[in-house]
Amino acid sequence: MATQHTAKPSDGGAADKHGEQYGVQIRYRTLSIHVEEKPTSKGPTNPADVIRQIDIHTVPVEVVYQRFSTSPSLGLESPAVARLTKSFGKNVISPPKTQYWKKILNYIFGGFNFLMWVAFIVTLLSYKPLGEPNPAIFNLGVAVLLLLVIIVSATFYAVVDFHASRIMKSIRSLIADEATVIRNGERQTIPAADIVVGDVVVLALGNRVPADIRIVEASSDLRFDRSLLTGESDMIPGSITSTSDNAMETRNLALTSTFVVQGNCTGVVFATGDRTIMGRIVAMSGETKFKLTTVQREVWFFTKIISAVALGLFCIAMIVWAAWLRKTFPGFETASGAIINSIGCLTAFVPQGLPVCVALSLTIVARRMAARHVLVKNLATIETLGCMSVLCSDKTGTLTEGNMSVRKLAVFDAEYSLDAEDAAQTSFTPVTSLSLKSSPPLPQLALISRICNGAKFEGVMDGVSASQRTIKGDPTDTAVLRFAEESLQKCLSMDESTDAMRTLSGNYKKIFEIPFNSRNKWMMSIVQEHGPSGSSEPWMLIKGAPDVLFPSVSSILDTNGVAVPFNTVHQTRLSRLQHRWSSEGQRVIAVCKRPMDEFKLPKDENELEEVLYQELQDLTLIGFISIRDPPRADVKGAVGIIRNAGVRVFMVTGDFMLTAVAIAQQVGIITQDRYDTISDLARSEKKMSDSETNSETSLTIRAAADMKPGEDDPIRALVLTGDDLAQLTMVDWNIILTDYTEIVFARTTPEQKMMIVEETKKRGDNVVAVTGDGVNDAPALKASDIGIAMGSGSDVAKEAASIILLNNDFSSIPVAIELGRLVFDNLKKVILYLMPAGTYTEFVTVFANVFLGMQLALSSYLQVCFSITNDVIMSISLMYEQPESDLMARKPRNARTERLTDWRFFIQIYLFMGLMMWPCAMSMWFLYMSEQGLSFHEVILVYNKWGDGYKGFTIDQLNHFVAVGQCIYYITIVFLQYGGLLSVRNRRVSILNSNPLWGPRRNLVVPIGMVGTALVGVANLYGPGLQRVFGTTPIPTKFWFIPFSFALAILIVDETRKLIVRTYPKSIIAKMAW
Missing domain, CATH: 3.40.50.1000 (HAD superfamily/HAD-like)
Structure with a gap:
């Protein structure tokens, strides 16, 4: 590798008789340095001022080692590491401080809580002063309930948010962030968080820079990606020399959170954690602004529309009362009563569980993905x-597996196989000690592959075969290195007098190296052989893509190891060979060399790299290597x-x-x-x-x-x-x-x-x-x-x-796609579940009260209670739904055109489910009234006639009838929602194939939610405190059971619709289906 050296010469290796290394082994003497620590005056505290005062990039390398009590060969010793860790802590950048007051305000006023605050304020006003001189305790109770709703909602938002944050934090902790350092004279891989000031860090291609580092040794092609730090995507060169007084601009610093995208380097850590430049920038930047996700934006848009409609209907109800009812039917409703009755307009349209379900659904899916x-x-x-x-x-x-292995070789007109079975079934010659001896190009092919290679064996394991040793490097170089080492070991076991043995006896020192990259498609090494007679002239060794190197090839080694001119016949034959091997899914690598005896190496390494690109010609082709990656x-x-x-x-x-x-x-x-x-x-x-x-x-x-x-x-x-x-x-x-x-x-x-x-x-x-x-x-x-x-x-x-x-695991990708679709699918189901009961069955009672002069069929308390208990509990159960069987058979959702709701959706809500639900609920009200002697015509258009003596009933009797009717209406919609919930669980599939109790669509949260809502209903009707404040009362036994038949009817009708959709996919009903 092209290494800019400072305190030590180039690394090399010496070929021992076991063939473990091929280069010059360099030994170092330990430099002991005593550094005296003295207290210093307090420096600047402003992060920008601290960054401006960094001077580590301007001092000589020797001073760097002295300043941090370290050395290039030994690194830090264990006692120093322990002391520095205690003094400076872990190498972790603290996240920006969270402004909790903003979060709390968002919890309290976010989502639909804004409407709840409006409802709370007007309800409180209806108690006092508008309710005076005889303020109704019922109004105060509703106000307290609304405040409780706000508190519970805010708490729930906070809990879900906290839970989501913990899950995401635990998921991110699964990423192992490691770094390679030199400690106690050995290379070690440690968690990046354990790095301390003074550590000697070794960085390779693709590594994240774990701390702020002063570069002391670097390849000439060293490049960094600083986009996270600067926002610029251009590759920034790295070097050992200072190029600017500004620490942010000099090239001899590798900064935290940047990446090595080309070459490699070694450096000394001068700052960790919050003391790094990135840490100080984070400190200056403050809290990250919160961004809504796509679904959250969709829900927020939906929320704004629903809120506007709710406020509009509330205002219309109050205007109608003020302009018409108050004058035409005096005594029908007081201002306080009109406000309380119209509160239903605010609560009925509010799907209170929707914002919670958005956060919850994303968290649930994230947890499911983490499990995979x-x-x-x-x-x-x-x-x-x-x-x-x-x-x-x-x-x-x-x-592919990324587990590569060399399968075949080719030199001149001969082909060889490393697989004995493959060789037996074909005309290929197996690679053995005999074949290596009889074919002079093969040892050269192995030797060049061994030297011109970016991978390295880890540790020294004498007597262990190359196939068992651990190699660090990219998969291609790893496969080639393992093949080369095994082949060279076979060569070394042959007679000492062979040409192959004499070739391998030399020691090779790398002078320069250009690593493989996806632009060049080749790797180049310039080496010199050092033998008993001294150093030879340098050689260019190169391996890469055959089609890229062919234009630069002028000769080829024949079977006797003699270079002969490379002509069109050779190129045609080898091109066909490349095509044949490639068609079998194998990667083909050409190995070449060139003597550099007439070439003078420039002193400037940057100039050297440029010159070598120009000198990529007159190569001698040694042979081909095929690599299989299944x-x-x-x-x-x-x-x-x-x-x-x-x-x-x-x-x-x-x-x-x-x-x-x-x-x-x-x-x-x-x-x-x-x-x-x-x-x-x-x-x-x-x-x-x-x-x-x-x-x-x-x-x-x-x-x-x-x-x-x-x-x-x-x-x-x-x-x-x-x-x-x-x-x-x-x-x-x-x-x-x-x-x-x-x-x-x-x-x-x-x-x-x-x-x-x-x-x-x-x-x-x-x-x-x-x-x-x-x-x-x-x-x-x-x-x-x-x-x-x-x-x-x-x-x-x-x-x-x-x-x-x-x-x-590539198979995790379709699972992730399915779960991504599931989030949107389940949120659509939540809206389909919430809206029919919320809008029709609740709002129609307010409409009938204002425009039809009927008593309120569902009290304001029960409306609010239903919205924030029954609806929320049941909608959360939908977040645990498993994917439908056809989810991965649908086309991908178009994020631009397919919104969370569309016209098909509203047909399902308002013209199908809603039209079944509200008549069922309202019929129960009229059935009960008729049993008390009040016919349909005697309970509508009554307005201010409803009073003491109406149809022979006292006002207490009439009020009792209304209270029981309201509770019947409430219990009816509670059980109607069972049918609605079971219906929306599936778009097309029958419930017979996807019931919630067993099978692939099992969701036990659904029956638990059903039981939970029933218990809430029982508590509302039979709770003494609630009866006393809100006027709830027990209902006749049969009204507990009749709603189940309605729920079953809704389910059967929807099952019929789904059957038509499945049977006649081009029918008008299918086209309207959501």
Whole structure:
């Protein structure tokens, strides 16, 4: 690796006779330094001033080591670590302080509590002064009840919020944030929270920087992503030299919460936790502003509409009383009575349980996801999952196991297999000590693969085979390193006089290295051999994609190990070999070398990297290595479920096209026998009309929302490469995303992956998810609506993602989609449950009182009580509903056009369920009155006639009739809601296939909620205190049972509707179904 050295020379390794290392081993002498700590004057407390005074980047490296009592080889010793941990605490940034008074105000006045406050104030006014000279204790009781409702609601909101916060905190704690440090002279992996000032930290590609670090050793290609700190997405170079007096701008500091996106480095920690620059910025920024999720915005919009309607109806009722009733029917209602009776307008329309259910539903689903090892970083992601319409998936480590192994080798015109069974079934030669001896290119292939490699064995394990040793590095380099080590061990077991043995006897020192990246598609190492006769001239060793390196190859080793000119015959044969292996789903790597005897190495390492790019020519091809990375066993089934849910699955990978296609076919992303390419796309463009083809504004000609395959369109597959993407026009993208269901993008760069995501989001109202695990996936993960990272992925990928699959299980994705859809589905059911009883059955009593002169069929107390007890209890039970059987067979929800409520919804509420419920409840009122001798015509249009002597009854008798009638009405709607609840549990499926007591849709919270609401009803009717204050009273026995027949009737009618919908899906009833 290109290392900028300061206090020590380059690392190397020496080849011992066991073949464990190939380089020069460097030993260090311990530098003992005594640092005297003295109390200092109190410095600035303002975070901005402290940041300005940071000077660690301006002092020499030797001073850095001295200042923190550490050394490059030993790091810190255990006693120093313990002392520093005690002094400075854990390496954790404290979150901004929460302004609890704001939260408390939101709990008290948020949601529908605002309306409850209005109702409380006007009810209190109706008691005094409007109720004087004889204020009714009933009015005061309702006011107290409303205040109690506010307190209970606020408490419940707080409990749910606190519970959600705890769940999210516990879920986030599942992410293991670790760092590599040098302590007591050994490399150790420790929790990042345990890092202390003075630790020597080793950072590699993809790592998160765990603390503020002064860089003391760095590769020349070191780059950082500081977007979390600065907001800029450009890669920032890193170096060992100071480039600015400003700590925020200098390049020799690695700051907390940034990421290594290229190269690697070593540094000394100078600040941890709240003392880091990020910690001080957090301290300055204050509390994070709360943002509503999509569903919360939908509910808030719905809440505003309902609140406006409720306030409007309340005002209308009061205006009618003041302008008409008060004058036309004097004595019918006092001002105090009119207010109390009209309170129903405020409470009837308020689905009090809805805001609670929103928070509760998201929390429940987050907990369910955590049980499947799916970490959701924020609750807003859950609902977005339900809208996912396109999934762009990386291949390696996501669709495949990421457990790579070398399977085949090829040198010149010979092929070899590392699998004995495979070799026996084919013409391949097995790789043995004999084959290594008889084919000179093979040892060179292994040696170069061993040296030009970014992976490393962990620890020294003498006598342990390479297959059993632990390797740290990316999967490709790990597989190549294991193969190379095993092959070299076989070579070392051969006769000492062989050329292979003499080749392996040398010691190789790396002078410079360019790591593999997804743009170059190759890795380069510049090495020198050190033998008994001194140092040789440097060699360029390189391994990478064959199609990328072929233009730079001028010779090839023949079977005797002699370089011969590389001609078209060789290239054609090897290209066919690459295509054959790639078509089997294998990754193919070419291994090359070049002598650098006439090349003078520049002193400036930055200049060296640029020169080496220019010198990538005249390579000698040694051979090919094929690597197999099998698909995960569960991926094909998961892809099938996702596609059946209406979500298109694209593969976006940096791999060779044929390798990508082979894996895509194995996992079900491509199911067609034939797939289109860029040439077919060009022909499709020509078929388009001239006006659209020649216009670069075709998005305005064809609605962007319509740019997606239709349900009846044939399934077509398309395969494009990164080179193809550079040629695409806007019209091409329109065709791609309109006509093709199955798409593979191969040989793509990180920038192209991000472009694919952005172009897909522009069309078809697509909500795009991206899966990935590497640094090269981070830009696409950030650009997507839903970023999904693997738990074993890089820190960069996990930070960019909004969801992390902790167990790397791709099959968790369809589960997450289903749960995301379930949130929206259950909230719709809550509204369907709440609104018919809340609006019709409660409001109609106020309407009948004001406009039909009838006594109030449901008292204000019972209206409020029903809204905040029965409704809330039963609606919460719906939050525990399991997904319906057809949930993953529906199309994804369009977040732009499909709202929480629509016209079908209101038909179900007002023209179906509501029209069944209120006549049932009102008929019970009239039935009871008729049994007392008051016919239908004698209880309507009565107004101020209802008084002492009316139809021969005293006022006490009449008031008793009203009280019993009100309690009958209340119990009727309590039990009617049983039928409503059981009806809304399913959109299409019969309750016979989804009952709440057993089976896949089991939900025992439903029967518990039913029993709970019945007990509330009993308490209201038989509670002595409630009877005394609110005038409730027991009811005749038969009125406890008749409502059950109504509930059953509602259920049967709705079951009939569902049967029609299932049987005749194109009927008018089916089209109106929610």
